[in-house]
Amino acid sequence: MSKSKPDLTTLSPQTRLVAAGRDYAEHGFVNPAVYHGSTVLFPTAKSLHDRSRDYVYGRRGTPTSRAVEEAVALVEGGHNAKMAPSGLAAISTALLAFLKAGDHLLMVDTAYHPARQFCDGLLKGLGVETTYYDPLIGRGIAQLIRPNTRVVYAESPGSQTMEVQDVPALAEAAHKAGAMLMVDNTWGAGHYFKAFAHGADVSIQAATKYLVGHSDAMMGTVTCNEQTWEPFKEAYEQMGQFAGPDDMYLTLRGIHTLDVRLERHMKNAMDVAEWLRGRDEVETVLYPALSNAPGHEIWKRDFRGASGLFSIVLKPCAEEAADAFLDRLSLFGMGYSWGGFESLAVPFKPHRTATQWTAQGHCIRFHIGLESPDDLKSDLSEGFRALKSAS
Numbered sequence: 001m002s003k004s005k006p007d008l009t010t011l012s013p014q015t016r017l018v019a020a021g022r023d024y025a026e027h028g029f030v031n032p033a034v035y036h037g038s039t040v041l042f043p044t045a046k047s048l049h050d051r052s053r054d055y056v057y058g059r060r061g062t063p064t065s066r067a068v069e070e071a072v073a074l075v076e077g078g079h080n081a082k083m084a085p086s087g088l089a090a091i092s093t094a095l096l097a098f099l100k101a102g103d104h105l106l107m108v109d110t111a112y113h114p115a116r117q118f119c120d121g122l123l124k125g126l127g128v129e130t131t132y133y134d135p136l137i138g139r140g141i142a143q144l145i146r147p148n149t150r151v152v153y154a155e156s157p158g159s160q161t162m163e164v165q166d167v168p169a170l171a172e173a174a175h176k177a178g179a180m181l182m183v184d185n186t187w188g189a190g191h192y193f194k195a196f197a198h199g200a201d202v203s204i205q206a207a208t209k210y211l212v213g214h215s216d217a218m219m220g221t222v223t224c225n226e227q228t229w230e231p232f233k234e235a236y237e238q239m240g241q242f243a244g245p246d247d248m249y250l251t252l253r254g255i256h257t258l259d260v261r262l263e264r265h266m267k268n269a270m271d272v273a274e275w276l277r278g279r280d281e282v283e284t285v286l287y288p289a290l291s292n293a294p295g296h297e298i299w300k301r302d303f304r305g306a307s308g309l310f311s312i313v314l315k316p317c318a319e320e321a322a323d324a325f326l327d328r329l330s331l332f333g334m335g336y337s338w339g340g341f342e343s344l345a346v347p348f349k350p351h352r353t354a355t356q357w358t359a360q361g362h363c364i365r366f367h368i369g370l371e372s373p374d375d376l377k378s379d380l381s382e383g384f385r386a387l388k389s390a391s
């Protein structure tokens with residue numbers, strides 16, 4: 001006799017995250033083992049000829065990879081998932097899986113910059129044409145869809161400038177024209193934005209950010225619905241993709257605490273963002289969770305919460321003043337990536353080709369971590385003092 005198992009699909013999202021991947025644990029341990037392995041030994045020639053075995057070779061799947069894939073699919077509400085060694089590898093693998101020479105891709109103008117570079121570089125060389133579109137185009141996307149458009153790609157909110165996209169409208173237009181919708185779902189982490197429930201066919205995450213959650217591993221995920229799963233899996237295997245076992249384990253481990261971490265990231269970010277909105281030095285706070293902020297209405301309609309990443313536009317000032325602000329911060333580290341427990345601040349210059357960025361002031365992106373928001377606000381006050389003396 002053993003204890004009965006819960007049916008995860010009927011349980012609340014919080015409970016799912018806690019129980020995810022548990023089926024792969026053995027010997028009574030709560031967590032599954034980390035399988036380091038290439039060769040899988042077959043006990044008999046007959047078992048080698050038997051194609052229905054669960055595990056045949058390291059790259060083709062291990063109990064560790066299956067546990068985390070299952071957990072990611074559960075977070076996203078998708079059919080099944082695969083892991084890639086970085087978020088960017090997840091993006092490039094997903095695009096290559098569905099695009100071939102002569103195809104057309106509609107890419108959001110506010111996409112993660114290295115994803116744009118992939119489209120303008122390798123994809124272009126392979127004969128795939130990319131058109132960038134306005135993130136706020138909504139159902140107007142229909143006018144840009146051509147007979148050879150295979151993929152519409154969204155990222156919501158947009159990298160750095162946080163435009164919230166009307167994903168259901170994009171999905172409807174894409175599907176009507178026989179195209180598919182791919183979404184970079186890193187900001188909502190699959191927990192606060194249910195890409196599949198809003199019409200996506202493929203949802204990609206830089207798990208490097210919130211799923212791992214501790215700034216200690218690189219990882220990407222591609223989750224598919226039933227229609228996209230088989231062709232994606234085939235392409236993933238042909239490209240020889242996989243990810244390291246320790247990093248896959250860290251991703252599974254992060255997933256169990258995703259709900260509480262995101263809840264605190266949001267609470268702290270709301271506090272700091274509201275405070276920044278009241279500062280004289282700040283022109284705009286780009287955080288869709290704030291009432292009256294750009295994108296707030298669609299965010300409220302489609303998202304279950306907000307993560308800790310947002311941006312601000314400073315009132316016009318000298319670059320040295322903006323740099324003095326950043327240099328004075330002691331709790332906010334300055335560096336790329338985000339989604340860990342720690343706060344970050346990084347300057348950026350929006351890069352656009354389909355639309356125009358018209359704000360004059362310097363832009364800064366913040367990731368609000370799990371520190372006390374009061375300490376963070378004191379740190380920012382010091383930064384503004386430095387900005388003022390450098391002006």
Ligand SMILES: *Cc1c(COP(=O)(O)O)cnc(C)c1O
Pocket residue numbers: 086087088089112155159184186187205206207208209218219220337
């Ligand atoms: C960081 C990021 C990526 C890339 O992830 P890596 O793991 O750094 O390769 C992709 N999309 C978004 C939105 C990101 O923020």
